[in-house]
Amino acid sequence: MIEKMMKTQLFAWVDRRTGAEAIIKSQLTEYPAPKNLNYMWNFGSLALLMLVLQIVTGIFLVMYYKPSAEATFGGFTVAFDSVERIMRDVNFGWLIRYMHAVGASMFFLVVYLHMGRGFYYGSFKEPRELLWIIGVVILLIMQGAAFFGYLLPWGQMSFWGATVITNLFGAIPVLGEYVTQILVGGFAIGDPTLNRFFSLHYLFPLLLVAIVGGHVHALHVVHSNNPEGIDLHKPEQMIPFHPYYTIKDAFGVAFFLTIYAYIVFFNPQFAGYFIEVDNYVPANNLSTPAHIAPVWYLTPWYTILRSFESKLIGVLAMGGSLAILFLLPFLCRSAVRSARYRPVYRIMVIMFFVDVIVLGYCGHSAPTPTLKIVGQLSTAYYFLFFAALPFLPKFEKTKPVPEGI
Amino acid sequence: MKTTNTLMAILAIAVMGFSTSAMASGGGAALKHAEIDVTNQEQLRRGLTVFVDVCMGCHSAKYMTYRGLMAYPELALTREEVDDLRGDKSLMSGMISDMSPEDATESYGKSPPDLSLIVPGRRGGADYIYSLMVGFEHDPDGKIPDGNYNPFYPGGRIAMPDPLSWLDHDAADTAELEQQAHDVSAFLAFIGDPHQNERRAIGCWVVGFLVLLTLVLWRLKVEVWKDVKH
Numbered sequence: 132m133i134e135k136m137m138k139t140q141l142f143a144w145v146d147r148r149t150g151a152e153a154i155i156k157s158q159l160t161e162y163p164a165p166k167n168l169n170y171m172w173n174f175g176s177l178a179l180l181m182l183v184l185q186i187v188t189g190i191f192l193v194m195y196y197k198p199s200a201e202a203t204f205g206g207f208t209v210a211f212d213s214v215e216r217i218m219r220d221v222n223f224g225w226l227i228r229y230m231h232a233v234g235a236s237m238f239f240l241v242v243y244l245h246m247g248r249g250f251y252y253g254s255f256k257e258p259r260e261l262l263w264i265i266g267v268v269i270l271l272i273m274q275g276a277a278f279f280g281y282l283l284p285w286g287q288m289s290f291w292g293a294t295v296i297t298n299l300f301g302a303i304p305v306l307g308e309y310v311t312q313i314l315v316g317g318f319a320i321g322d323p324t325l326n327r328f329f330s331l332h333y334l335f336p337l338l339l340v341a342i343v344g345g346h347v348h349a350l351h352v353v354h355s356n357n358p359e360g361i362d363l364h365k366p367e368q369m370i371p372f373h374p375y376y377t378i379k380d381a382f383g384v385a386f387f388l389t390i391y392a393y394i395v396f397f398n399p400q401f402a403g404y405f406i407e408v409d410n411y412v413p414a415n416n417l418s419t420p421a422h423i424a425p426v427w428y429l430t431p432w433y434t435i436l437r438s439f440e441s442k443l444i445g446v447l448a449m450g451g452s453l454a455i456l457f458l459l460p461f462l463c464r465s466a467v468r469s470a471r472y473r474p475v476y477r478i479m480v481i482m483f484f485v486d487v488i489v490l491g492y493c494g495h496s497a498p499t500p501t502l503k504i505v506g507q508l509s510t511a512y513y514f515l516f517f518a519a520l521p522f523l524p525k526f527e528k529t530k531p532v533p534e535g536i
Numbered sequence: 537m538k539t540t541n542t543l544m545a546i547l548a549i550a551v552m553g554f555s556t557s558a559m560a561s562g563g564g565a566a567l568k569h570a571e572i573d574v575t576n577q578e579q580l581r582r583g584l585t586v587f588v589d590v591c592m593g594c595h596s597a598k599y600m601t602y603r604g605l606m607a608y609p610e611l612a613l614t615r616e617e618v619d620d621l622r623g624d625k626s627l628m629s630g631m632i633s634d635m636s637p638e639d640a641t642e643s644y645g646k647s648p649p650d651l652s653l654i655v656p657g658r659r660g661g662a663d664y665i666y667s668l669m670v671g672f673e674h675d676p677d678g679k680i681p682d683g684n685y686n687p688f689y690p691g692g693r694i695a696m697p698d699p700l701s702w703l704d705h706d707a708a709d710t711a712e713l714e715q716q717a718h719d720v721s722a723f724l725a726f727i728g729d730p731h732q733n734e735r736r737a738i739g740c741w742v743v744g745f746l747v748l749l750t751l752v753l754w755r756l757k758v759e760v761w762k763d764v765k766h
Binding site (some may be wrong): 225257 | 595690728730
């Protein structure tokens, strides 16, 4: 179909002015991809799909949403009322809003799986260090965007979650109080906070688009890693991206959309994991919910924060747990990429995945003494994993890596 | 491939674990099960009657408009029925109680919560509402006065005084009171998300279509890939 389109006169006219043919060939029909990629390589395209869906649904939501914490009848606010208006009175507003709310969780789910793929198969290693680092920047901006967006409905968990997180900045020595006040726009979460968070919630996805462009560009310079983690040069090891991976990604997209649609239409709250029960209660600065927890995709880092008695150390540890991801390509010194040929790393990385899930569970649950210890041990393993990586090549006996595929 | 499968299995189990771990109700007592059917027009209309006659003495449901009572096919009241209910309130008005929040605070010590989102906004949802309605008891410790003790309410002391007069009711009335509690729970579950039936109906078509699309694309993928040697 593409070949046919590229033979038309119209295409020739466009091509003479843009070089479209060269781009399509180098990036799509003649872009070489390893032929042995497994389904873990589908999550990049799914993440891109979710980014687009979040932006499109978000644009429609903004047409009806009103960022104002002005009180209305019954203890509600203009912002909360406008969300309920979207859910009840706007044609298919419920669909757009559930797609957006569930979409946030699904976006994080596919991005975490995408990152897990990178961890397991060593996709962050030379020459893909910068590709990985751009990816970590994307993760941080996503977390920021999600945090800002969660305030907008102005429910109880919006309000108290934002209160807890913005107070963290108060732990920074000297500048803490000032930074918190700038972020909040006052001395407590209120109307100015809502307005600036709304502004930033619109800004961050635009940043994401630009940086995702950089991520894809960096990928197309160094090309995809593969499950064997070896460099592929021979033409018979490669297949063109189109049609092979376009159809494989299309299949992945349809499969993913089926799950996504099932959740959106049949279980949008997902038992309080995607939309928290407390966020159906309007924000009330006089009544603190019994248990404040962020949405599931931020809970692993919340546990790391809570694992330390000192607030400052907790904040530093939480920041460090994200910052250390930037260093991963330089901490991991083994010449072998894929965990398939690194028996010790393989066990360590699978334990790391379980560890992050345990951290997430601890952060989501109401704190108990047992969970606190579990959380502290998991936090310790989180950092130990990274600390051990530079020393691993000294005693890890890697298996022989295959010559080809 | 094997490692990938193991990985996916671990993650799938983790995700499922997250979704199924039920949250404990606020009050501690195990909730009673509410028999509700949010597609059953008769039950929803009976629930509306309980809501208007009992709940609206103090509570409002500001997001449920009188117009909505006609417009949602699940309720589909006639204009005459709605006019009877709304009195001189506008059709576009929410169902607002005649008791002002200030008067309620003076009488009961706190302002009664709006009930539009009470079912999605409480752990246990409709079961919690039903349990509250038929949960009034004498305080075994004798500290909390009758009508304010409800083991399903967090802390046990509730400001709402036994709306269905469940405490010390005649045994002959049990079935009727339970039915009223079921019905009003169903009504509140409906107005918490009034497009839920439409959503599920459309969802069947959407998911059905996507399953077919997935199958077609899967076969197409296999077809395109058949000349790639592994």
